Amino acid sequence: MTADSHLPSRDELEALSESGFALAIQLLSRHEDAADVVQDSLRKLVHSGRYKAQKGSPLAWFLKVVRNGALDTLRQRRPNDDEAVARLAATAPAPDIAVEREELAGIMRRQLEAMPVSQREIILLRDFHDLSYTEIAEVLGIAPGTVMSRLHRARNELRKRMKKYLK
Amino acid sequence: MKHDCQETEPLISGYLDGELTQSDRQRVDLILEDCEQCSLAFAEMKKLRKGVGSLSFDQLTETEKSNMTKNATSGAGSNLGQFLAITGLILVYGVGACWFCWEVVTDAKFVETGEAKHKLPMFIRLGLPTLTGGVGILFFTVLFQRLKAAKTDKYTDVQI
Numbered sequence: 001m002t003a004d005s006h007l008p009s010r011d012e013l014e015a016l017s018e019s020g021f022a023l024a025i026q027l028l029s030r031h032e033d034a035a036d037v038v039q040d041s042l043r044k045l046v047h048s049g050r051y052k053a054q055k056g057s058p059l060a061w062f063l064k065v066v067r068n069g070a071l072d073t074l075r076q077r078r079p080n081d082d083e084a085v086a087r088l089a090a091t092a093p094a095p096d097i098a099v100e101r102e103e104l105a106g107i108m109r110r111q112l113e114a115m116p117v118s119q120r121e122i123i124l125l126r127d128f129h130d131l132s133y134t135e136i137a138e139v140l141g142i143a144p145g146t147v148m149s150r151l152h153r154a155r156n157e158l159r160k161r162m163k164k165y166l167k
Numbered sequence: 168m169k170h171d172c173q174e175t176e177p178l179i180s181g182y183l184d185g186e187l188t189q190s191d192r193q194r195v196d197l198i199l200e201d202c203e204q205c206s207l208a209f210a211e212m213k214k215l216r217k218g219v220g221s222l223s224f225d226q227l228t229e230t231e232k233s234n235m236t237k238n239a240t241s242g243a244g245s246n247l248g249q250f251l252a253i254t255g256l257i258l259v260y261g262v263g264a265c266w267f268c269w270e271v272v273t274d275a276k277f278v279e280t281g282e283a284k285h286k287l288p289m290f291i292r293l294g295l296p297t298l299t300g301g302v303g304i305l306f307f308t309v310l311f312q313r314l315k316a317a318k319t320d321k322y323t324d325v326q327i
Contacts, residue, residue, distance in 0.1 A: 013236045021227045031225055035235070038227075042239035108218050126184060127219035133186050152180040158219075159211050166211050 008045070008058070017042060019059060019129065020066040026124050027070040027117060033077075037069040060135040067121065067139055074117065104165055111161040119154035126151055172204050179209050183216060249314065257307075264303055268296035 008016070017038050024034035044065055112120050125136045137144040175198055181187045182195040199206045271292055277285040
């Protein structure tokens with residue numbers, strides 16, 4: 001960011017939009033929805049003028065805005081979720097066949113998508129976005145002291161789901 | 168080292184992420200040396216962490232990224248323009264209308280000159296300010312509705 005500007009630079013905006021889109025697509029799984037959320041979040045960032053004013057990490061603040069937008073979209077989408085999940089389950093191959101066909105990364109991604117959003121997001125914020133516990137607490141709006149136990153519960157859930165592939 | 172695996176496990180996550188205090192880190196070091204169950208949990212979580220970190224997801228194209236940045240920043244200028252235009256309009260219309268209405272209601276010209284030909288009839292003295300006020304209220308109501316709609320309409324950029 002330039003010293004005389006209240007706005008982030010174009011490079012900063014592009015970097016933020018990349019990270020924001022990664023989180024949005026991880027939560028929403030649909031390109032158009034994720035792009036809409038990131039566009040709205042960028043507008044909020046530019047128009048609110050909070051980019052310069054906020055105290056913590058700009059990335060954590062932006063991811064918080066993206067996450068809230070993605071959760072709003074998920075809430076609006078909920079009536080069709082059952083249908084979407086059913087369609088996904090119908091097209092997904094049986095686990096044993098899937099092992100032969102897919103790589104471990106594909107299985108892990110599918111298992112993550114099947115987990116509750118609250119568990120999925122905390123794992124991704126730490127292990128994919130590489131945020132510190134303090135930043136995760138800021139994004140999720142929770143006390144920093146609770147991040148470790150929540151993250152551990154989420155990791156344990158993923159570990160259970162991936163148990164047979166981890167050997 | 169004597170410990171309860173259930174209680175220790177959350178510390179393993181913190182250990183993995185480098186978020187423990189020095190004393191907790193040393194404690195976990197000792198536990199991992201002794202306890203098979205905890206060291207298995209640590210190894211599996213480490214593997215999962217690496218796996219999640221290397222996952223690939225759908226990405227924005229360069230064009231999308233560039234358009235998003237452009238849309239976000241171009242809006243900032245237009246917002247400032249809108250703000251200045253509206254402020255100017257409110258000042259000119261507001262002050263001008265108040266001055267005009269005051270002149271008409273008080274029949275200032277007639278009071279100043281005292282000539283009968285400058286005297287305004289009562290329906291003009293009351294009607295014109297009412298009309299001016301009504302038109303002003305209507306205009307600004309529609310203006311604010313349009314501005315609000317333009318900001319919240321998701322389909323502004325959709326090309327048909």
